[in-house]
Amino acid sequence: MAANLTIYCLEKLTDYSEFERLCHDLMFLEGYSSVEPLGGFKDKGRDAIHVNKSQEVTIFAYSVRDDWKYKLATDAAKIAGHSHTCHELVFITTSQPTAGERDKAIADICNQYSWKLKIYGIEWLRLLLDVKHPAIKFEYPQIFPPALLPISNEDKFKNNHKLSNHRLESYETLFYKIKLAVGVIEELLELENFSIKEKQRIAYFVGLEVAMLTDEHSFYLDEAITVHVVGSFVGLEDIFKIDDSEVHQSEIEIFRKNIRNAYRMIESVRNRGELNQLITSPLVEHYRYLKEEQDVKDQVY
Structure with missing residues (x-):
């Protein structure tokens, strides 16, 4: 078992639709207030989109596959192939890209499509779920079984260091x-x-x-x-x-x-x-x- 329970649950998840919903919620919490879920088997490389007040389009793609590089390349090709407007691509994976892999992916997407790429791995997810938005895990028992969560929702509210x-x-x-x-x-x-x-x-x-x-x-x-x-x-x-x-x-x-x-x-x-x-x-x-x-x-x- 992974040393961290959140990472363990993310590595073992089998319900991709719930992972999509979790990512949608996290993106909303992180400032993409107009995020629009798309998803499904015919999403054309797009799990969600966001259009800001300046009409700049962000496309979100999520992956639970080990071959995240292939998934990123495939989703980017689908987006371009369907002529979707895109200024920024946010790619979230349950793998953990190295710094070198991240830099290469960002450069490749920029050179090939002229898009800005933000790529987030499992450690980033852990930080959001354990530190910044811990209560959200209780909304996804299919991913984070209550038995693996250290304390109840009520106790978490009482003991959370933020809530003095x-x-x-x-x-x-x-x-x-x-x-x-x-x-x-x-x-x-x-x-x-x-x-x-x-x-x-x-x-x-x-x-x-x-x-x-x-x-x-x-x-x-x-x-x-x-x-x-x-x-x-x-x-x-x-x-x-x-x-x-x-x-x-x-x-x-x-x-x-x-x-x-x-x-x-x-x-x-x-x-x-x-x-x-x-x-x-x-x-x-x-x-x-x-x-x-x-x-x-x-x-x-």
């Missing part, structure tokens, strides 16, 4: 702060003896208190949750000056939907030990888009 008591307290504090703030807003929506300006002033300070709390606990809170929660309250006071009843009600429903999503995000941390990145929102997606643009601008060449 301070972090748990931060999420609990935020949860109840949101509930209190929502209660105030809902009450304002029903009150008739307050002026619009009074309601706006109260709503503004309610949202400000939520934002101040997330800032106070920013060291422990997930960035996406902070963005979503604060964004849900930003400009909320404007609801009270909307005269059109349909627009007014629509904005209220958007706020309520955002709050439900905030609860789901916090609940996922409680249940999984980390934020389920598959739970997202337009607020978070817009933030990630802006961050992606800024990251590109900040790159040093």
Whole structure:
């Protein structure tokens, strides 16, 4: 048996469709937020694709075969043969390419197709699954049998070094702060003896208190949750000056939907030990888009 249980499970896996799903999820968690699974026996060399805001296309190909070099070459030829647009090819394998093999593969793909190649092996998968996104293994019992996992999901949540008591307290504090703030807003929506300006002033300070709390606990809170929660309250006071009843009600429903999503995000941390990145929102997606643009601008060449 391999010294590491995660590597052992990956080396012994037989369910390729589950491995595809695992790779899709990992790619989403690693920043490819618009990844679109394709897969199947007639995937034409593509297990998934991603198109970013600049319309650059990334194609994903996964392999559990020992002859990963042949699989890479075959998938690349299929992609080119079917004239698929491709700017970047991400190849994930349960083998472990050497540094020299990796460099040669990157050069070959660039010379032959003018694509950028990212190639990841089993050690990279181990790092993601053991260190960065450990809770995801519990979602794939066909690959990682529960009997081989050292502790239960609940115990993992309690013992995970990322989730210190301070972090748990931060999420609990935020949860109840949101509930209190929502209660105030809902009450304002029903009150008739307050002026619009009074309601706006109260709503503004309610949202400000939520934002101040997330800032106070920013060291422990997930960035996406902070963005979503604060964004849900930003400009909320404007609801009270909307005269059109349909627009007014629509904005209220958007706020309520955002709050439900905030609860789901916090609940996922409680249940999984980390934020389920598959739970997202337009607020978070817009933030990630802006961050992606800024990251590109900040790159040093």
